Amino acid sequence: MSSVDKQLDDLKAEIDTEVPADITVSDVTYEGPELVIYTPHPKRFAQNGDLVRNLASKLRKRITVRPDPEALSAPKKAENEIMSVVPEEAGVSDLDFHQDTGEVIIEAEKPGMVIGRHGSTLRDITKQVGWTPEVVRTPPIESSTVSNVRNFLKQERDERRDILERVGRQIHREEMGRDQWVRITTLGCCREVGRAAFILSTAETRILIDCGDKPGAEGEVPYLQVPEALGSGPNSIDAVVLTHAHLDHSALMPLLFKYGYDGPIYCTEPTRDLMGLLQLDYLDVASKEGRTPPYDSEQVRETIKHTIPLEYGDVTDIAPDVKITFHNAGHILGSAVTHFHIGDGLYNVAFSGDIHYQDTRLFNGAVNDFPRVETLVLESTYGGRNDYQTDQEDSEEKLLEVINETYDEGGKVVIPAFAVGRSQEIMLVLEEAMRTGKIPEMPIHLDGMIWEATAIHTTYPEYLRDDLRDRIFHEDKNPFLADQFNHIDAGEDERQDVADGDQCVILSTSGMVTGGPIMSWLRHIGPDPDSRLVFVGYQAQGTMGRRIQNGWDEIPMNDSYGGGRSNTLSLNMDVATVDGFSGHADRKGLMDFVKTMNPRPEKVLCVHGDERSVQDLSSALYHEFNMRTFAPKNLETFRFR
Template sequence: MSTVDKQLEDVRATIDEEVPNRISVTDVTYEGPELVIYTRDPKEFATDDDLVRRLASKLRKRITVRPDPDVLTRPESAREEIRDIIPEDAAVSDIQFLADTGEVVIHARKPGRVIGRRGETLREITRAVGWTPEVVRTPAIDSPTVANVRTFLTQERDDRRDILERVGRQIHRDPMSSDEWVRVTTLGGCKEVGRAAYIISTADTRILVDCGDKPGERSEQPYLDVPEAIGSGATSLDAVVLTHAHLDHAALVPLLYENGYDGPVYCTEPTRDLLGLLTLDYVDSAARTGRQRPYDTEMVREAVKHCIPLEYGDVTDIAPDVKLTLHNAGHVLGSSVVHFHIGDGLYNVAFSGDIHYDNTRLLDGAVNEFPRVETLVLESTYGGRNDYQTDQGDSERKFKERLQDAAERDGTVLVPTDAVGRPQELLVVIEELMRSDDVPEMPVYIDDIIWEATAVHTSYPEFLRDGVADRLHDDDENPFLADQFTPVSDDEERRELAERDEASVVLSTPGMCTPGPVRTWLEALAPDPDNTLTFVDYQARGTLGNRIQSGRDSVSLDGESVPLELHVETIDGFSGHADRQGLENFVKTMHPRPEKVLCVDGDQSATQDLSSSLYHDYNLRTFTPQNLETFRFI
């Protein structure tokens, strides 16, 4: 008998002691980080509100209760009973029954009404029909990405259950070594922006944090072939943890599966969906521009299938000696500061990912309170001594002036931006400016991937600030449903719209003007001085956006020199990154304050400036790593 089986026997004995005799327990197993209890009496579990809570506290495990299939009400009858229980204003759009897990998936515009106060409606559903309800939100904007991911995971539920059981056994195995040490190895993202990838390892465990590419004309990969990563075989990795879905942090996660990795990816649910959207576009973009595909699209599906979504604040075992907690990073939808608790109080490391310290239109600012943190790995994108951005109000005023100017001149404001984050912030601002008549109404053309990412936002309002989340529930108030917003899907349509003699706004990808739709807009709009190119995102060195921002008066597009007659400007305050002051405030107010800080994900001057400031002002031990450095903390 394996140690995991013996552990499950002991867990089963504890459950039998705690569960009343009238309630049967037919099986106990691990699925990922959760302990799953199967029972022929799901209604009894639902009746005793505190039973699962008592078991979770006693066993110190996250627990899910599932019914045996042969005790479930027939789906035809269960569907009618469920609809009778759920309030009509929940706006249920679909009910799906998964017989192999005993779950019923309820799709609703207002999940809170399905859940009920403290979960009472969910318990009532289980008491009535036996099925375990899971509630998912029906997006206010139809999202093929969300629909496809959910359908795919439903179709692959047998494989996914096998994956989760295997991962669960790996998590709960006995430690293989009594040695105690913690190391972080940098595979990318040091003294540069992009290709973020870091290994955190112990004597028992090896975890990869992020796996992105480096933006530019030719993307660069992290140093994945070293022994610490997949050079000694991808199966040596126990887990991947993803801070967010931007390509400079996530583009190459599917490549791991092409190289033999078969383990979990821990992230938030919106990060999982956006990972699928952005990496599929990443592969398609390579094909469109004549570059070699970095991996097959099937690997994107493998990555999504292996994702284990976590909620902010949930402490989760991901290895025998590592607990993971995700916290809001304030950067983009679903972005996380990731916190590792290693051993039995041995050491704690937090990776900031990309953070925004202050609240924005869409998101609350980054969380920086933790039980313990000895070392912080901190982004430094705007860590330079002069990297201070204007505040949000000033930025919005400048943007309003730009739109007013466009209206007077019948010009177009072209905004290069990533698909996720800044465009959704801007859409909220634009909608408010036009609704309040601060600027004249004008068409806003939105590249299709931005529109799809916006639809994903409407699926997860619980990750947004309360004011925006409340508006998403009402079609008349939803800022993303403004009549002026028009998705655009192909280059021919882009060229046609660019030739119109009208005031307009264009939101187009990529944000650094690397190959993509923005170049079609730029080529068409560049010769007209009535138009404006407005940068709102960071422009990394070596990118076309950086060259334009630095003052070029012409650019080469598709081998032809195109004069830049349009006005070029930068509006800083819309960035999803904390500026120099925000980064310092994040550390200054961090509780507890870390002992060591590794400044990463910024160019050489930015990381050195921030490192020096944190050392002198706050008496912290700071480091500016090179790629392929290893730091041992214990």
């Protein structure tokens, strides 16, 4: 008998002693980080509301209770009984019964009403029908990404259960040795922006954090083939953790599966969906531009299949000696500051990912309160001594001023924007400004993935700022559904019509002018001196966006959006930059994040910034807080114990 099987037997015996005599436990097993209890008496479990909570506390495990098949009501009967329990105003749109696991997936417009206060309605459902309910939101804006991900995971349920059971056994395996140490190896994004990738190693475990590309630098990928990473074999990595979905952190995740990795990826649920959207677009753009992508769509599906979503605040075992907890990073939807608790109190590391410390229209500010942290790995995108962004209110006023001036001159405003995060922030500013009369009402055209990314935002309002979430939840005043927003879905013909039409605002990907539909808008509107190109996000070195910011007015054009023509475009439109809309903390925000961090770390590794930015921030943190700081290069290893 393996050590895991013996552990499960011991757990079952302990559970048998804890549950009332009238409840039978037929089996226990691991699925990923969760302990799954099977019982012929799910209704009795549900009647004792504190039983699962007390078991989880005593066993120090995340627990799911599932019914044996014979304990289940017939689906048709169960459907009627569920609908009698759930309030009609919950807006249930679908019930999907899975006999093999005894789960019923309930899709509803208002999931909170299906859950009930402290899960009371969920327990009532199980008391009535025996089935274990799971609740998902019906997207207020139809999302092909959310629908495709849910349908794909439904089709792959059997294989996914096999994956989860294998991962569960790996997590709960017996530790192999007595050595105790912690190391971080940098595989990318050190003294540069992009290709984020780190290895967190212990004597027992090896974890990859992020695996992204480098904007504007085709072929510069993380150093995955070194012995600390895949060089020792694709499955020498125990787990992968993704902080957020932006391509400079997530683009090359599918490459791991091409190389033979077969383990879990941990991220939040919206990060999973956005990751799939962005990776498939990454392949599409590469194809349109005649580049050979590093992987294909099959590896994207494998990535999604191996993803284990976690919620903010859930402490989760991902290895015998490592627990992680995600916290809101305030950067984009689902972005996470990731806290690693290593060993039995041995060491604690936090990876910031990308953060925004102050509240924005979209998100609450980044969390920096932890039980313990000895080392912080901190992004430094705006860490330079002069990298202070304009106050958000002032930034919004400047943007509205630019729009009003352009409108009065009869021109159009073209805003290159990241599909995820900045676009939705700008949408909220424009919707309010038109509603309150600060700018004239005019169409706001959304091109590229912006509309689909917005639909994903409305699917997960619990990840948005409190007041915005409440507007979507309770007031039926979803600002993303304003009449001014128009999704560009007819390609070049529609773009030409917009270019020939009246004043408008155009939000288009890509945000750094590295390809995508923004190239078409430059071709259509770039020659118009009455129009304006407005940058609202970071433009990395080497990108066309940075070159235009620096004064280039002759733009090489060779893209599918112009019919494959290769020539030079004269850019006659004005160019403006409005700071303050970045999803990244500026210099003050980064300093404040560390200053108010509880507890304050002993060491900080400054990463994800150009050489000047990381060195400036590292020096400032050292002098201000008397802590050990580093501005590592790629392929350095730091040992902490």
